[in-house]
Amino acid sequence: MDANRFGRMIGPFVRSLRGMVARAVVRMVNDGPKMQELQVGLLADELADGVERFQNYGFTSHPHPGAEGVAVFVGGDRAHGVVIAVDDRRxxxxxxxxxxxxxxxxxxxxxxxxxxxxxxxxxxxLQVQAEEDVTMATKRFDVTATESATFSTPAFTSRGVGNADSAARFEGGLHATDTITTDADVQAGSVSLRGHVHPENDGGGPTSPPVGG
Known part of the structure; x- marks a missing residue:
């Protein structure tokens, strides 16, 4: 068998192999179907429409026109292709x-x-939507909000971890629009709300501590 005859025999197989994989440029995206469909440009004058794009489970994306991909055609049939990867160098x-x-x-x-x-x-x-709860466990928690921080909740509790007491520190003013209640004493500087006394106006002696202190 001469080389020309052999070349003619295997020609269809070679063309099929060459046509099995092609670089593709995304032209349009149809993200409505359960399997995303693309219109892609292949060769200079070849356009394939309705080509299914296979993505990894749990990950999905909607690429922009101009993104590039790899199209695979089973058996070299350009009418039945799938896109297995899409990237966008831009x-x-x-x-x-x-x-x-x-x-x-x-x-x-x-x-x-x-x-x-x-x-x-x-x-x-950044939005987090958790219908039941959000749990965070860490050694240190730092938030920097350059404008404001707001907590909208019917209850706010601070607890110590392990045997440690909970301590809150406010560097700056504190304004409350409702009653502030404490089970312990309140101290302003060195003056105790429960135990403070002051000189009487008439005799100059100290008063008794506040009633209920």
């Missing part, structure tokens, strides 16, 4: 350290799992 969070992982958007939001077991969340508005 917005990818770059310069990560080896082993780091990040989730990102084109607006600059990111969840960055960094080295030294540090997780950084970058965004403008």
């Amino acid at each position: 917005y990818r969070l770059a310069a990560l350290q080896p082993g780091e992982v990040a989730i990102y958007t084109d607006e600059g939001d990111a969840i960055h799992l960094m080295r030294d077991r540090t997780v950084r969340v970058t965004t403008l508005h």
Whole structure:
């Protein structure tokens, strides 16, 4: 068998192999179906519509037009393809350290799992919606709010951990719009609310402590 005849015989197989994988550019996205569908550009004049995009379970995204992907065509049939990966070099969070992982958007939001077991969340508005409860356990908890911090709750409790007493410190003024109740004494400087005395106006001697003190 000569080379020309052999080439003609295997030609269809070679073309099928070459057509099994292609670089794709996202043109349109249909995120309504249960399996996301893309319109992608393949070759210069080849457009594939309704191509299903397979994503990892638990992760989903809606890519912008212009994102790039890898299209696979089973058996080399260009009419039946799937997209198995989509990336976007315009917005990818770059310069990560080896082993780091990040989730990102084109607006600059990111969840960055960094080295030294540090997780950084970058965004403008962070919302946590937990219908039952939120539990946090840590050694230190620090909040910096440059404008204000508001707690809207019918009850607020501070407890010590282990055998330690709970202590609250306010550096600045404190304004209460309702009754302040304490089971212990209140002290302003060196003056005790329960035990303070002051000179009498008539005799100059000290008064008795306040009634109920």
